[in-house]
Amino acid sequence: MTSFLQILVLGILTGGVYALLASGLTLVFGVMRVINIAHGAFILTGAFLAYTLWRWSGLDPLLLTVVVAAVMFGVGWLVYLVALRPVRTAPITTTVLLTFGVALLLEGLMGVVWGNTSHSIRPSYADESFTLAGLYIPEVQVYGGLLALAVLAALYLIMQRTWLGRAIRASSVNEPGARLVGVSVSSVAAMTFALGVAGAGMGGSIMGMLYPFLPGSHYQWIARLLAIVVLGGLGSLPGAVVGALLIGVAEVMASSYIGPEWTTAVPFLVIFIVLLVRPQGLMGTRLREDVAPA
């Protein structure tokens, strides 16, 4: 029983970190209908920024996540203005290709600035664990999970309780209507993309404390994160949390009870089955796309 609980705890904590990493990806899709293939590269950019700030200042990387998020917000805004705004109404395949290009560009820039070597952010508590009832609970994963909950809760509140949130939702549901009531759709999209990138940066700071990273690592992340948001329902913030927790637990359970070689296959099998039953994902909504926008 203890062993099962230990495995479950490890799975939930892993899922918590995945949720943090996936939040920006699902937000951007939900509002802009853009599948941001550069999301993994933004996560790594955040990790590298956190690394540099940590080495330079000696401050706790958890505190630095706020600074990283602010810088990445600016980066996201800039990328939106330069790259995405001109193709905002283009078909989804265009933005997929474009964001893939952004990912490659970021990979190259990271290589130039930080080099093609592995980096790790290791504060004193990076490999410490809490002990509770005979279970060990890795500290950084706990902090990552809590941060994920805080970020997602904040995003959820912004979306539901603020004028900005209402503007974002209005823009995503009915763009001409949003314009009619005075919403600057372009500014809302820029804000959304910047928020998504800020979330990626924040997640990157935590990811960098758990795993070594180098510029080329973004390919490994984007596939896993896309799977999570598809499972949860593209565009659904609560869905991202549920999807991330499911994938995290499925990975760990598969590794422990079936065999580590199934770590990748079992979660994708879960996704396959879920999508057969609910093509819109666990918490996604079906959208009508039979009416062309004005």
Place this chain on the structure above:
Amino acid sequence: MTQLRKYRHSRLRLCSAAAAALLLTAACGQGASSGGGDGPIKIGSSLPLTGEFSEAGQATQKGYQTWVALTNQNGGLLGRQVEIIVKDDATNQNTVVTDYNALIAQDKVDLLLGTQSSLLNLPASAIAERNRMLYVEPAGGAPELFERGFTYLFFSQQATTDYQGAVWAKWVASLPADKRPRKVAYPSVDDPFSKSVADGVEKILTAAGIQTAYKEVYPLGTKNLDSIVNAVAASGADAVVHGSVFEDGVTFVRAMERANFKPKLIYQSQAPAFGKQYLDGVGQKATEGMFYSTSWNEVAETPGNAAFVAKYRELFKEEPTEDAADGFAAAEVVAAAVKGVGGIEDQKALADWLHANKVDTILGTLSWDKAGRPTGEYLVGQWQNGKAEIVLPPEVATSKRLVRYGGGDL
């Protein structure tokens, strides 16, 4: 050694790439090298300067460049200056095929040097073989590469991957009964390089009567190793042989720290050979007593090693890595064949010369069997007090102590 970690795709994909390589080169004729003359000797290579393997690819390029600089400084090769053309294959099997075809047919290079990793060398070496050009690879030790009957292919490290951990395993098997581990765990990433290292060690230890407590393979790209460490600890193993590449090597050790799991002995493939990156990745405390195999040591008194280290530092203002040293050694092997034959025209003669002779390199003396497999043994390193030491074989050891994992006597 470390560069071999990038054998990251399925065998099916490798075979497909090799077949594609052969088809693509079907129209190519004999080696199109420019041959004699007084101009520079042109050497061509394609390396993964971008993409997943770029870290090792760039290091290998620096090794090649260091060899070119030293060779030209010392009067060149056969009295001619040397120049190297390096293309970027972007860690892509199709691109590497295109690159080597272009090097041979368009750039008309006189000699080839190999690329990084078994993954990329598999199709690239097929191009060289089809064009009957000598192909010395600084990486690419997966046994499958040498089961194709090629005659122009040579691997310029000490041994193929299945023998990489042999020296360490034989040492463990030779320990007195009270110091030997009773049960060993063999977690490994699904990578023919890393897995074959672990398999090779298991074979020797099993023959010595040491039980296997855990043996599982996990997919490349697996981020969370906590559950695997949890299972290894629960297996009762008092030694771990981890077939790892770099990132999972670091992640595994950190997961061990979080789980407070301290086996008596631990051996990892590749990751601990990354020097400072590994130290920064896991922290000094977690490196203490970690065993690994390595092809090269910075302070080894092998021929030319001091000159290589000095020139590398001068050129790049940094410390050389094992991948850079392996690149340098590959170029040394090609140069030895050219000097031995006295020309570059007859590539078959160059290959025959290497099959028949030994070559002194900065990695030590290398020799090959008829398939191009090296016939030597790797060095065994151990991290001690934050420093990577060579501990086996004893005659080249930089430290006479061998400690248990975490420190202290065995």
